[in-house]
Amino acid sequence: MRIWDQVxxxxxxxxKDAKVGGQQITSLNGTAMIMKATEVFGPAGFGFGWTVIEERFDKGAEMFVGEGDKRASLGFELNHTVKILFxxxxxxxxxxxxxxxxxxYLYKSKYGTTTDGEAPKKSLTDAIKKSLSMLGFSADVFLGMFDDRDYxxxxxxxxxxExxxxKDAEIAKQQQDRLDYIKSVIDNMQGAQTPHELKKIHDVAVRQLTLRKDEKGAARISLEWKKLSEPKQESAA
Incomplete structure (x- = not known):
């Protein structure tokens, strides 16, 4: 795991956020991944590299236009595929x-049939990024952790x-932001109208603080929640 833990x-x-095949994903910059690989292995071609060993166009689904009697075939989609030895x-x-x-490469869009002249370049970039992911590069993205905004x-x-x-000024700023956040959570908890609302505020805050490895902050929120959750004792007559 020595390399994995580095990258x-x-x-x-x-x-950046991107939409591919109707799904929202986190898109990784290929050049940034190459830069990181250069830090770990050395320059491309010396410490790491790849060779294209196969390239082809694969037929996809048939494309149609129109409805009923006017329905006509536009041919088949084409997908560009490359296999590399990394x-x-x-x-x-x-x-x-x-x-x-x-x-x-060839697909139906709202403009009719469309071809992507950069498909070979994109396929190669895709293969390189996937290869690097197998060594742990940007594993947090591939593991879905970037779907969590708190992360x-x-x-x-x-x-x-970093x-x-x-750095000292930035650390001090973040520490003050932490204190302000904890105070705002406690204020919101104290103003909660129902036990359910109180628990929800608590759970969200503890989750965020735990993710940031702020165990003391999470414990402070939980202590306040327990105090506010306790039935109020009626004063002795």
Missing amino acids: DKTDTRYT WAKVDGERGQFEQYGCTP VQQRQEEQAI QAVD
């Missing part, structure tokens, strides 16, 4: 494995410290 966390600056050197020893990359926020805070000119 599993993704720099949020090099990601290699990397670790402690002077070269390892290798195969991986695929795929991209729609993304945590990564952004960690990066802000990239800050004045």
Whole structure:
């Protein structure tokens, strides 16, 4: 896991939300992944690299236009596929494995049939990114952790410290933000109108603080929740 642990966390600056096949995904910047691989293995072609060993166009579903008697075939979709042999050197020893990359080339869009002239380049980038993912690169994205906005926020805070000119000032700012957040949660809990609302505020805050490894903050919120949840004792007459 030595390499995996070096590369599993993704720099949020090099990601963006994208929609592929109707699904919302986190898109990774291919150049950023190559840059990270260069840090770990050395320059492409020296410490790591790839060879295209197969390239083809695969027939997809048939495309139609019109309805009923006017329905006509536009032909079949075509998907570009490339297979590469990816290699990397670790402690002077070269390892290798195969991986695929795929991209729609001919498909139906709202404009009719559309072709993507950059499909071969995209397929190769896809194959390289998938190869790097097998070594742990950006594992947090491939494991679905970027679907959790709290995780993304945590990564952004960690990066802000790493990239800050004045790290002490950034740490102090984040510590103050933490205190302000805990205070706002307690204020909201104290103003909760029902036990259900109180529990919901508690659960969301504890989850966020636990994700940020702030055990003391989570414990403070839980202590306040228990205090507010206790039945109020009627004053003695």
